[in-house]
Amino acid sequence: MQYQSLLAELIDAFCCLPGVGKKSAQRMAYHLLDKNRQGGLTLSASLQQSMQDIGNCNRCRDYTESDECQICQNERRDETILCVVESPSDVLAIEATANFHGKFFVLLGQLSPLDGIGPNEIGMPLLASRLKEGVIAEVIVATSSTIEGEATANYIAQIAEQEMGEQIQVSRLAQGVPVGGELEYLDQSTLALSLANRKLI
């Protein structure tokens, strides 16, 4: 086996990042060596600490380095609305809208029996016990608009009805034409759906 230089190892290591191939990895390695070694060291320290210390929130399963995440700990957020999402990055996307002030629950996956992912794997027992606390009045199910996402949403609706009956409303994100979207480029299913669900103005 040929001896690998540190630089070659670094370039290989960068290739583990999504969207980074050999060329970009080279550019990153040389950029840091040439111009920003301090930035490289900061990234190294931050990576190590994050990979080791970031776990999941005991209450909502979002990523956090504490027992409970900042959103769960924040008392100014509305405890009565719970938004259920598939992954931590969905939390970030919804937070970026600055239009949601409730709490979150992160499934870390979607129901997919063929892959061996059942209710227990996506935290359903934890969600059920959370619903039983009796504080939540509305569950917004923000899973993907795929077959698995829809199945997961239906399952959550069932759980909510079983646990709390009429006391909990379950809603789903609206579907239709995206803002700024042009009709001619929209897929047929979405267009059909937004025709069927048209709103009076």
Next chain:
Amino acid sequence: MQYQSLLAELIDAFCCLPGVGKKSAQRMAYHLLDKNRQGGLTLSASLQQSMQDIGNCNRCRDYTESDECQICQNERRDETILCVVESPSDVLAIEATANFHGKFFVLLGQLSPLDGIGPNEIGMPLLASRLKEGVIAEVIVATSSTIEGEATANYIAQIAEQEMGEQIQVSRLAQGVPVGGELEYLDQSTLALSLANRKLI
């Protein structure tokens, strides 16, 4: 100041990489946390070691973690041809062609008196002493085709003549139409140059 979570710090740290903005940084952080923590730790270790241990080769100024780089140590490469480039990434680019079997010298910059970069800053004394060893028969100057690059090339030609007179040939990379390039998209200067330097077939 608001408390920064580890995750937010990691996303900020990724932004120091070239071509990585907020969105890509988020994607990278979540990808590693979700799917490849081991890869993240490997990257962290490799980054730290590289930023601390990679210095410059004593002989050619290329990046290396040893006193002399692998190319300088390789006795199967032709000592009589020296390719002078501006940066370590140029070495990589030329090595990738697999068409050069001589040795390198890396300037780590280009002559630019207005920015305070004179001959001493780009390793000219080291290059001069290398030429004086009397082994080198040809110097290929592969600096950029910019005003500073040309000035640097001329300076190197002068040094070579001063030190060794007629014993050293100095050449410059050929300029012209790139392979696969279409004439209609080529800039005027390059086209004019390749007309003037046309070759008989």
